[in-house]
Amino acid sequence: FSSARITKSVIETQSKHKDKGTLKRVSKLEQDRLVRRKNQAAAKAEKTELIRKNQNNPHWELTNMIRQFRRQIEFKPLSSQDTIEDHLITVAVRKRPLNAIEISKKEIDIITVPSKNQIIVHEPKHKVDLTKYLENHMYRFDYTLNETSSNQMVYKYTAQPLIKTVFNGGFATCFAYGQTGSGKTYTMSGNLHSDSDKGIYALTASDMFKSAKSAKYRHKFIISCSFFEIYVKKVFDLLNNKAALKILEDELQQVHVVGLTEKIVTSEDEVLNLVLQGNKERASGQTSANSQSSRSHAIFQFYIRNQLNPNSVYGKFSLIDLAGNERGADTFSFSKTTRLEGSEINQSLLSLKECIRALGRKDAHLPFRGSKLTQVLRDSFVGNNSKTCMIAMISPGVGSCENTLNTLRYADRVKELGDGNSIQK
Ligand code: ADP
Ligand code: MG
DSSP, rough: OOOHHHHEEEEEEEEOOOOOOHHHHHHHHHHHHHHHHHHHHHHHHHHHHHHHHHHOTHHHHHHHHHHHHHHHSOOBBOOTTTTOOOOOOOEEEEOOOHHHHHHTTTBBBBOOOOOOSSSEEEEEEOOOOOOEEEEEEEOOOOEOTTTTTTTTHHHHHTGGGGHHHHHTOOOOEEEEEEEETTTTTHHHHHHTOOOSOOOOHHHHHHHHHHHHSSSSTTTTTEEEEEEEEETTEEEEEEETTEEEEEEEOOOOOOOEEEEEEEEEEEEEHHHHHHOOOEEEEEHTTSSTTGGGGSSEEEEEEEEEEEETTSSSSOOOEEEEEEGGGGGGGGGGOHHHHHHHHHHHHHOOOOOHHHHHHHHHHHHHHHGGGGGGHHTTTTEEEEEEEEEEEEEEOOOOOOGHHHHHHHHHHHHHHHHHSSSSSSOOO
């Protein structure tokens, strides 16, 4: 047999068996193949789209992991109905929203505030084989405020409860702590471009006058204010052309800022004008925006004095916009000034922490001579009627992760031995 004949006979045999059942099966297989091809094409398109999207988001894996984490928790943020606790030392953390620059840089938000007193930092990490994962750091404070909270809300749980301390003849302090750009000035001075989100200076002033004018205290007290800044061991009067002032300690360990301007005030507007004037002084003579002001501590004080005894201070409220805490890193800088500023800020923030802790322990020994800042605030860390609150400000972006963790660690330490209601992680 030739090969041509064999082929012919095979074909003949096949066609004999081509019954209807086989035909059906074949067309079904063909259909399946079509569907499969279509699905494959769709999956490929989806993958291409994902890659295209992810090219726009360098942190897409991180974004997904954080999204998944958040899906699993039930959010119960601080609400204005929550109780205000009475503490000797109150520590609150405030997260600001991502700003336009961060959004344009495609920064992602790595902070989750699940409840009224917890905060989580999702730190991006990778294993040795380069697989990415999150290290979630959980901290607990007296209050945690998420990016939607207003200055009013922050005030309600931090400075406002201390108004009565001042009218009871006590010394109160409120610190804004955090890295430059985290929202310290926004929280203290408010939104300077509009009236919508008044800051803690204005809100405190409003309540001070409300109390002073109440039936209980009517005509009893005189309220006055001062505003000064501390920059590398020097004190400058922000209500008097930045005049350099001396600090003196008398034989009773009372610390005086000699020649500090003190203005009597009778309304919130008058206080706001002083804040405006002082902030302008603070910013003047600077080479770049935010340079020197972020490296100095700004101290705004309210004094109340009894009309019958105006020579002694009855109560005092100090509101402090601290220098940016990221400066510690500058101790390694090549510029001598920057190095000096950095170590000075570091030192003053360390002293501050020690003084607050000493207040919490009711310690007889107060290490207030550790810095100018703690020296001028000495009377606020002693006595039976001194109370303090600290608002630790944090930036939400992944680029601020290290600074944020440093801020939270510091805030955690401030309160560690503070009130007996120590913080757990
Ligand atoms: P700091 O004083 O800590 O250096 P700022 O208060 O100047 O930081 O804030 C940096 C920027 O972020 C400012 O433009 C400010 O208006 C904005 N900002 C800060 N906190 C908030 C907030 N809670 N809501 C909206 N914008 C904020
Ligand atoms: Mg500032």
